Amino acid sequence: MVLVTGATGAIGGAIARTLAEAGANVAVASRTLHLSETLVRTLERDFPGSRCLPIELDVTKPPSVRNMAEKLLKRYHRIDIVVNAAGVMHMDQVLDAPVENFTETLATNVGGPFLVVSALVEEMIQRRSGLILNLAGVAGLKGAPFLAAYCASKAALVSLTQSWAEELDDCGVSVYALCPDLVDSPMVRGLLNVDGVPLLAPQAVAERVLVLATGAERPENGAILTLPGPGTLPAPA
Numbered sequence: 001m002v003l004v005t006g007a008t009g010a011i012g013g014a015i016a017r018t019l020a021e022a023g024a025n026v027a028v029a030s031r032t033l034h035l036s037e038t039l040v041r042t043l044e045r046d047f048p049g050s051r052c053l054p055i056e057l058d059v060t061k062p063p064s065v066r067n068m069a070e071k072l073l074k075r076y077h078r079i080d081i082v083v084n085a086a087g088v089m090h091m092d093q094v095l096d097a098p099v100e101n102f103t104e105t106l107a108t109n110v111g112g113p114f115l116v117v118s119a120l121v122e123e124m125i126q127r128r129s130g131l132i133l134n135l136a137g138v139a140g141l142k143g144a145p146f147l148a149a150y151c152a153s154k155a156a157l158v159s160l161t162q163s164w165a166e167e168l169d170d171c172g173v174s175v176y177a178l179c180p181d182l183v184d185s186p187m188v189r190g191l192l193n194v195d196g197v198p199l200l201a202p203q204a205v206a207e208r209v210l211v212l213a214t215g216a217e218r219p220e221n222g223a224i225l226t227l228p229g230p231g232t233l234p235a236p237a
């Protein structure tokens with residue numbers, strides 16, 4: 001079974017739907033329970049073979065993460081794949097960036113995966129099998145103006161990915177950082193002027209997740225997997 005955090009968002013939603021369509025049981029988690037419940041009803045209607053579970057989860061809060069892990073393991077007794085897609089983004093100038101935005105961004109984008117993985121990885125280690133996918137983005141690989149906190153959080157998530165991969169490789173657990181270019185989503189459209197900018201569809205990310213989930217693609221543990229946007233020229237050879 002698969003846990004998707006941030007499953008009510010654009011990318012998490014596409015991933016939850018794609019994996020449910022492929023027959024996976026999917027736990028759908030976000031802070032907004034009624035949206036998770038609506039998504040679960042849709043998934044179970046469209047893909048009756050998939051047993052889904054809505055979970056209210058704030059990835060920044062240890063009790064909420066513990067509660068999520070208990071519910072999930074009670075229902076499914078195992079966790080095969082964790083997709084860390086919950087995330088926030090603020091745009092601030094360095095001159096007057098509110099510390100609250102910095103704190104929330106770090107707590108959600110890197111503290112969240114830390115808590116979620118800490119709560120669930122023991123079960124994976126016991127079965128010597130598991131896949132952890134961290135939604136980082138190109139922001140984890142290079143800085144960007146007005147996005148210092150966001151880029152720092154994603155760079156830290158890439159670093160967590162690499163450390164966990166080294167630590168868990170002998171335990172049968174694979175960990176990857178997914179680094180798509182800009183993806184069409186409320187997060188991006190709410191903060192950036194993307195008029196005329198070619199954006200990846202959330203479904204493109206979901207399809208990459210599917211090939212990793214099925215084992216059709218098996219990169220080296222800890223790999224940083226980029227997904228170039230439609231407008232991105234490939235790097236010169």
Ligand SMILES: NC(=O)c1ccc[n+]([C@@H]2O[C@H](COP(=O)([O-])OP(=O)(O)OC[C@H]3O[C@@H](n4cnc5c(N)ncnc54)[C@H](OP(=O)(O)O)[C@@H]3O)[C@@H](O)[C@H]2O)c1
Nearest residue numbers: 006008009010011031032058059086087137182183185187
């Ligand atoms: N869009 C892009 O261009 C892009 C590119 C690369 C990587 N990413 C990353 O991909 C992930 C998904 O992005 P998106 O574009 O799909 O964003 P989105 O549509 O804004 O979705 C964000 C999701 O995160 C959830 N969330 C936020 N804070 C949370 C918290 N404290 N606890 C639990 N859930 C929380 C939101 O639900 P609630 O508010 O209901 O909790 C929502 O489901 C993010 O990590 C983002 O940084 C995005």
